Amino acid sequence: MYEHDVLVVGAGGAGLRAAIAAHEEGADVAMVTKLHPVRSHTGAAEGGINAALHPEDSWELHAYDTMKGSDYLGDAPAIDTFAQDAPEEVIQLEHWGMPFSREDDGKVSQRPFGGLSHPRTTYAGAETGHHLLHTMYEQVVKRGIEVYDEWYVLDLAVTDEDDPSERECHGVVAYDIQTGEIEGFKGRKGTILATGGPGQVFDHTTNAVANTGDGPAMAYRAGVPLEDMEMIQFHPTTLPSTGVLISEGVRGEGGILYNAEKERLMFEHGYANNDGELASRDVVSRAELTEINAGRGIEDEYVHLDMRHLGEERIIDRLENILHLAEDFEGVDGLDEPMPVKPGQHYAMGGIEVDENGESCISGLYAAGECACVSLHGANRLGGNALPELLVFGARAGTDAAGADIGAPEIETGYEAKSEDGDLDSPVELGAVGGTDVAADGGAVTGAASTVEAAVERARERVDSLMDGDGVNHAEVRADIQETMTENVNVFRNEDGLKQALRDIRGAREHYQDVSVHDPSRTYNTDLIQTIETRNIIDLAEAITAGALAREEFRGAHWRQEYQYRDDENWIKHTMLAWNDGDPELYYKPVILEGAEKTYEPKERSY
Amino acid sequence: MSTQTTDEDSEATGQSDSEAPASSPGERRRAEKRERQTEKARQAAETESDEETVLLKVFRYDPEVEGKREPRFDDFHVPFYKGMTVLDALIYARDTYDSSLTFRHSCRQAICGSDALFINGRQRLGCKTQLSDLDEPVRIEPLPHQDVVKDLVVDMEHFYDQMESVEPYFDPDELPSDDMAEQRQSRENREKIKMSTRCIWCGACMSSCNIAAGDNQYLGPAAINKAYRFAMDEREGDERKEKRMEIMEQEHGVWRCQTQFSCTEVCPKDIPLTEHIQELKREAVKSNLKFW
Numbered sequence: 062m063y064e065h066d067v068l069v070v071g072a073g074g075a076g077l078r079a080a081i082a083a084h085e086e087g088a089d090v091a092m093v094t095k096l097h098p099v100r101s102h103t104g105a106a107e108g109g110i111n112a113a114l115h116p117e118d119s120w121e122l123h124a125y126d127t128m129k130g131s132d133y134l135g136d137a138p139a140i141d142t143f144a145q146d147a148p149e150e151v152i153q154l155e156h157w158g159m160p161f162s163r164e165d166d167g168k169v170s171q172r173p174f175g176g177l178s179h180p181r182t183t184y185a186g187a188e189t190g191h192h193l194l195h196t197m198y199e200q201v202v203k204r205g206i207e208v209y210d211e212w213y214v215l216d217l218a219v220t221d222e223d224d225p226s227e228r229e230c231h232g233v234v235a236y237d238i239q240t241g242e243i244e245g246f247k248g249r250k251g252t253i254l255a256t257g258g259p260g261q262v263f264d265h266t267t268n269a270v271a272n273t274g275d276g277p278a279m280a281y282r283a284g285v286p287l288e289d290m291e292m293i294q295f296h297p298t299t300l301p302s303t304g305v306l307i308s309e310g311v312r313g314e315g316g317i318l319y320n321a322e323k324e325r326l327m328f329e330h331g332y333a334n335n336d337g338e339l340a341s342r343d344v345v346s347r348a349e350l351t352e353i354n355a356g357r358g359i360e361d362e363y364v365h366l367d368m369r370h371l372g373e374e375r376i377i378d379r380l381e382n383i384l385h386l387a388e389d390f391e392g393v394d395g396l397d398e399p400m401p402v403k404p405g406q407h408y409a410m411g412g413i414e415v416d417e418n419g420e421s422c423i424s425g426l427y428a429a430g431e432c433a434c435v436s437l438h439g440a441n442r443l444g445g446n447a448l449p450e451l452l453v454f455g456a457r458a459g460t461d462a463a464g465a466d467i468g469a470p471e472i473e474t475g476y477e478a479k480s481e482d483g484d485l486d487s488p489v490e491l492g493a494v495g496g497t498d499v500a501a502d503g504g505a506v507t508g509a510a511s512t513v514e515a516a517v518e519r520a521r522e523r524v525d526s527l528m529d530g531d532g533v534n535h536a537e538v539r540a541d542i543q544e545t546m547t548e549n550v551n552v553f554r555n556e557d558g559l560k561q562a563l564r565d566i567r568g569a570r571e572h573y574q575d576v577s578v579h580d581p582s583r584t585y586n587t588d589l590i591q592t593i594e595t596r597n598i599i600d601l602a603e604a605i606t607a608g609a610l611a612r613e614e615f616r617g618a619h620w621r622q623e624y625q626y627r628d629d630e631n632w633i634k635h636t637m638l639a640w641n642d643g644d645p646e647l648y649y650k651p652v653i654l655e656g657a658e659k660t661y662e663p664k665e666r667s668y
Numbered sequence: 669m670s671t672q673t674t675d676e677d678s679e680a681t682g683q684s685d686s687e688a689p690a691s692s693p694g695e696r697r698r699a700e701k702r703e704r705q706t707e708k709a710r711q712a713a714e715t716e717s718d719e720e721t722v723l724l725k726v727f728r729y730d731p732e733v734e735g736k737r738e739p740r741f742d743d744f745h746v747p748f749y750k751g752m753t754v755l756d757a758l759i760y761a762r763d764t765y766d767s768s769l770t771f772r773h774s775c776r777q778a779i780c781g782s783d784a785l786f787i788n789g790r791q792r793l794g795c796k797t798q799l800s801d802l803d804e805p806v807r808i809e810p811l812p813h814q815d816v817v818k819d820l821v822v823d824m825e826h827f828y829d830q831m832e833s834v835e836p837y838f839d840p841d842e843l844p845s846d847d848m849a850e851q852r853q854s855r856e857n858r859e860k861i862k863m864s865t866r867c868i869w870c871g872a873c874m875s876s877c878n879i880a881a882g883d884n885q886y887l888g889p890a891a892i893n894k895a896y897r898f899a900m901d902e903r904e905g906d907e908r909k910e911k912r913m914e915i916m917e918q919e920h921g922v923w924r925c926q927t928q929f930s931c932t933e934v935c936p937k938d939i940p941l942t943e944h945i946q947e948l949k950r951e952a953v954k955s956n957l958k959f960w
């Protein structure tokens with residue numbers, strides 16, 4: 062068994078920031094990550110990092126914009142903390158050498174971004190995430206922080222009290238991908254999940270192949286509620302064969318969307334008669350899909366984004382990186398032909414329920430970054446707010462886990478925070494096949510070491526049973542989930558479709574009972590890793606769909622055909638889903654609108 | 669066979685017509701898509717000469733598995749579509765024919781640096797290489813000059829060690845006294861280091877380098893480029909730069925480079941590696957002259 066004070070699971074932006082913070086408090090920190098840190102998907106972020114740096118800007122304005130963007134589903138204590146801490150985090154990055162784009166006077170540049178009342182987005186060319194990731198990994202190397210890379214975390218080591226809020230997390234069980242060894246990792250002071258987004262739940266996503274939502278799935282099964290899972294952001298312009306993101310910049314410069322009949326769809330079909338292609342992400346995504354569903358898509362799959370009329374000179378000057386993306390990943394020359402695009406899953410606003418200090422209801426278990434839900438983004442994330450989130454809350458989680466006092470949180474977690482029972486009209490049973498799946502069995506397991514050992518034992522048995530037998534390939538199960546999610550739980554949602562998705566997910570879950578790993582090797586067995594990831598994908602797909610069926614309104618990214626309005630009377634509350642040892646329970650908790658300086662009043666989200 | 673199992677399962681869970689019309693457009697499309705895929709796979713398996721398929725010859729090796737201990741090449745026929753990359757083809761082959769086919773990959777967009785491979789005799793990223801740009805059959809091998817762990821996966825430890833041996837972190841002589849004040853950096857200076865900061869640690873350059881192949885201790889182009897990135901950053905200060913130059917001038921540092929440009933040719937991020945190495949050589953000469 063390995064032992065450290067603080068364990069950080071995941072080494073993207075959130076994990077790296079948490080590890081550095083814990084190390085600065087004097088803790089012995091280790092990172093356990095299935096990818097080498099620099100391979101994390103934080104590297105793919107292009108746009109930027111929001112922070113109120115200018116003297117004429119203020120954290121209050123940033124907080125206000127974020128609350129408004131969240132469509133009043135964000136919690137004020139999280140939003141205020143975020144906006145207050147973001148500037149020092151950005152300066153900290155600069156002091157660590159991040160190559161920000163600069164003004165003539167040598168200061169860090171800031172540009173305007175959608176939904177922001179002030180130009181407060183700092184950036185480093187079109188590779189902001191890449192530089193953020195590498196800059197922080199460099200600091201991890203400098204500090205000599207231990208990294209177990211290509212170790213896949215299989216499960217959490219959590220005690221088994223009936224009430225999840227009484228449980229404690231003592232560490233994790235991980236699998237060394239290169240050798241096949243399964244080992245316990247004890248986290249004496251805390252364990253921080255920083256596993257990133259769940260994009261692979263959908264078959265078309267801007268997320269990486271490794272973004273399988275392992276953290277939320279593990280925390281959920283251990284007893285931590287998942288919050289606002291239905292809130293998924295889709296991006297309207299992604300390349301059809303890979304999901305690679307084509308930035309808003311193309312439409313900003315005047316790019317036009319056409320359907321198969323060469324109609325300028327945004328106007329000719331009346332989706333946005335004023336803003337046209339520049340309407341918000343969700344409006345454009347729904348327009349494209351309406352066209353495709355009506356048979357006006359190209360190859361029944363996508364629409365065209367055309368920038369040829371801008372002329373070669375302007376394209377090369379302003380949009381050169383887009384030309385490369387279209388050519389490298391789609392085989393299309395954007396100077397010569399229109400680029401195929403379609404909506405793709407992009408970001409998860411929901412996730413593991415935590416407070417402003419990053420801690421969940423299970424003591425010693427923390428989460429930060431995209432896998433967590435503080436809740437900062439509520440029903441809709443503003444572009445450029447995810448990277449500062451992982452800095453601010455990664456740092457807070459690391460500091461708190463190391464034992465430093467950063468004040469008591471205002472946000473409540475766990476069942477104590479429940480305000481209302483939920484009632485889900487699901488056509489099928491949810492949760493574990495057979496009814497129960499208890500996080501930790503054996504009843505009498507107490508003490509840190511034995512909790513970890515028991516978890517290791519369970520993980521070994523699970524791996525052995527997956528390796529044994531001649532069942533179905535997990536890829537089939539995964540494809541079924543991804544298809545139904547993309548079909549039924551994407552930008553368009555209605556009751557029939559959501560129920561169909563729950564049925565399909567149930568079918569996939571039962572099908573999964575028969576999976577096995579065909580590669581017999583213990584050396585670098587990606588078949589095994591992916592088979593385990595697919596289980597996590599099933600749990601998250603179900604949670605997302607359950608939340609989407611429960612929320613009977615249209616708020617932020619969540620659109621319901623039957624409910625075409627935001628219902629502030631009934632729905633300013635968080636959708637919570639607790640695993641409940643295999644028999645999931647839906648409930649609600651209040652949104653906190655009382656901030657440090659003022660109470661936020663819900664206003665119409667129009668720009 | 670698998671499709672049937674799914675169908676049975678969903679019937680067992682009580683699917684009723686009123687809630688899910690069997691012929692909803694979505695379902696039809698899905699069914700058609702499945703049909704198309706099966707049809708393609710069938711065609712692919714049957715006709716080697718079908719122009720819609722591509723033949724991959726993939727290196728296989730597993731030290732643990734009977735029959736794979738001796739390295740061999742496996743053939744995979746993969747249905748081709750416009751825009752398909754080498755990585756897409758590998759994923760298809762794995763998910764459709766052989767789930768034990770092993771390769772690293774994650775981002776699919778040339779930013780995580782996981783899938784540098786030796787494709788038709790050249791180091792390239794699988795995700796950034798269009799099949800339509802390659803001659804058939806497409807030969808896919810692990811990066812040369814590295815230990816093979818399994819199939820296309822190589823041991824990257826040595827590469828990481830070299831990267832980390834050049835003190836690859838920003839370490840300024842001094843920081844502004846005000847915690848909230850940023851260091852200034854001129855646009856020109858940022859522009860100067862820009863290309864060097866784009867490295868994604870893919871290892872293609874190191875694998876292509878003859879010198880690195882012959883001298884295991886040679887820092888290699890990526891690590892030298894990393895050092896360049898800091899040495900040229902005006903924010904760090906002269907003292908630090910001098911220390912960085914000492915690392916570069918060591919026996920297995922910049923002077924080993926024989927300007928063959930192979931690294932520059934294969935770098936998927938178009939970093940002018942050889943130029944950076946040459947510039948450091950010139951810097952080294954300059955700073956040595958100071959002491960003479």
Ligand SMILES: Cc1cc2nc3c(=O)[nH]c(=O)nc-3n(C[C@H](O)[C@H](O)[C@H](O)COP(=O)(O)OP(=O)(O)OC[C@H]3O[C@@H](n4cnc5c(N)ncnc54)[C@H](O)[C@@H]3O)c2cc1C
Pocket residue numbers: 070071072073074075076093094095096097098100101102103104105106107108109110111189190212213214215255256257258267268269271272275276306407408429430431432444445446447448449451
């Ligand atoms: C294309 C794209 C562009 C974006 N652009 C912007 C932008 O401009 N501005 C902005 O603010 N946001 C942007 N975002 C969002 C933002 O980049 C992400 O939300 C953020 O980077 C996520 O960081 P993370 O640290 O939470 O996760 P990641 O960076 O994804 O890291 C996850 C880590 O967890 C590890 N891990 C996962 N599962 C396991 C396991 N089971 N065991 C061990 N380790 C595990 C992985 O190895 C990895 O190291 C963008 C997102 C995408 C996809």
Ligand code: SF4
Pocket residue numbers: 866867868869870871872873874889890893934935936937938939941
């Ligand atoms: S310098 Fe280029 S080829 Fe070498 S590791 Fe970096 S990105 Fe890869």
Ligand code: FES
Pocket residue numbers: 773774775776777778779780781782783784793794795796
């Ligand atoms: S998959 Fe990330 S670089 Fe190719």
